[in-house]
Amino acid sequence: MVHCGYVAQQPPVSVHDHVTCTAQFYNPREYFFPVRNPSQVMEDPTPREELLSSILDWLDQGGPGRLHLQDIHFEDFKKALDTLSALRIKLRTHRFDWDNESRTILIRKPTELTEVLGGWFVYELAILVNQKLSQVSICGRPSVSNMGSTELPIGKEGSRVVPDQSLYLMQVDANGDDVFVSETPRVVFETSTSEQRHYMIEKIFKYLFEMSDVHAVVICDLTNVPPRVARESESGTQPVKPFKAEIAVWSRKTTGSVGSDYPLDSCYHQGESADHKVGDNLDSTSSSSFEQSHTDASSLVLDEFDHSAREYFRPDPNNSEKQQRIYRRSLEWIALCDESVPTGQGGLQSELILDIYDFLRPCSHFPHSYIRDRNIVVPLNALRSRLVLALERRRNSLQQNFKLPEAESSTHQLPN
Known part of the structure; x- marks a missing residue:
């Protein structure tokens, strides 16, 4: 399962219904949560769908702080970027750090x-x-x-x-x-x-x-x-x-x-x-x-x-x-x-x-x-x-x- 977390100076005001916010606190300014709650959907989403949904949720809230995604494959991330591009959503100006060993990616939006x-x-x-x-x-x-x-x-x-x-x-x-x-x-x-x-x-x-x-x-x-x-x-x-x-x-x-x-x-x-x-x-x-x-x-x-x-x-x-x-x-x-x-x-x-x-x-x-x-x-x-x-x-x-x-x-x- 893909996990994601917002890292911001304040927690997000709201998240979409399919996102579970029972956060596991990593430190006072960083937390992670499952992207989707399987009990709330008819079919389990694919990892690529989960990843894309996580990025869209973050973007819909204005890209607060930085988005930390866990347990993903870089190829899935690149596919997600292609899909976003097809939606005319560009992440060209965003910065990201990809750790291949832990399979985590951190996305941040410049200000x-x-x-x-x-x-x-x-x-x-x-x-x-x-x-x-x-x-x-x-x-x-x-x-x-x-x-x-x-x-x-x-x-x-x-x-x-x-x-x-x-x-x-x-x-x-x-x-x-x-x-x-x-x-x-x-x-x-x-x-x-x-x-x-x-x-x-x-x-x-x-x-x-x-x-x-x-x-x-x-x-x-x-x-x-x-x-x-x-x-x-x-x-x-x-x-x-x-x-x-x-x-x-x-x-x-x-x-x-x-x-x-x-x-x-x-x-x-x-x-x-x-x-x-x-x-x-x-x-x-x-x-x-x-x-x-x-x-x-x-x-x-x-x-x-x-x-x-x-x-x-x-x-x-x-x-x-x-x-x-x-x-x-x-x-x-x-x-x-x-x-x-x-x-x-x-x-x-x-x-x-x-x-x-x-x-x-x-x-x-x-x-x-x-x-x-x-x-x-x-x-x-x-x-x-x-x-x-x-x-x-x-x-x-x-x-x-x-x-x-x-x-x-x-x-x-x-x-x-």
Whole structure:
């Protein structure tokens, strides 16, 4: 039997009659329930029908939070997408994560807030990265390119993810053509609007250790995002909770092995080898100012998980005697917006810092030659202003929708 669950900041207002809402609580913000109650239908639906019905139920309610589907086959999911397309229901803008081992899929719908953040990442941040690459690169003519929300294979079991945005490294080959250095992005951007922090940290591990060419993951964590649909409580409309947006850069912790910590890229230098730029020796620049030993490292085990830790570890799946570690570059999560602070937004940190080696790798012809000027400084004030405007717009739209008379429900009908 297919199982599904809505993951939202508040439970759904209502569900269709054939959905049983006797929820088995997984955590305070996530629950699962059978798609259909067999006693309420004449014939048992097929798994594909159950899956399609679950997605339609979720879409009919405006796609609240994220939809978690369990015990399904990916081929059935693709067939469901084809059926939705025939119904002129497009999920092109939706993001999904597919775990082949557990046969679960998580679907989430982007919002105005996530689109503002994603646009900033692929345009303004990418421009600053390309400016820095043109100034300090010592091999070839590197640049970064946006591939948007593209499905990516992850791990060895056929799992896939669709990040919110991503940046790929490009170079110019001997023919003068732009080429991708890798089929995998170098930096991934994800926005978390209703995920538990534990789920997002697990996902960072997957990006950094199960996709070998990903160097860094930028996470923007949004708390108390206004819902798409107004809800009433016994005393009227529910009070507005203080919105908060935090951002941070995450990367792998170095192991001490130069071969694994500093993999190489092919040389893209055009011309005589004697003209190749040479940087500093590895010994003089290898100790990044970001990386330190952190005493607050947290396990991913749920009972031991610390949601505010700066460093996390998990057992290495390929070697039980070793650990894999990730760490947050900044001492704390950087607040983009925090309505719980009474003094306003004036004292918030004004920049995010990336490393040039979040995008580059040393050249294979000069493996010990490194760039000294590594920091890429990304201002945050303009992003902060646009995020606040998008938040106000979402709240205004919510208030207007709440005042409108309730329209007659028009649910999607399954094709015969």
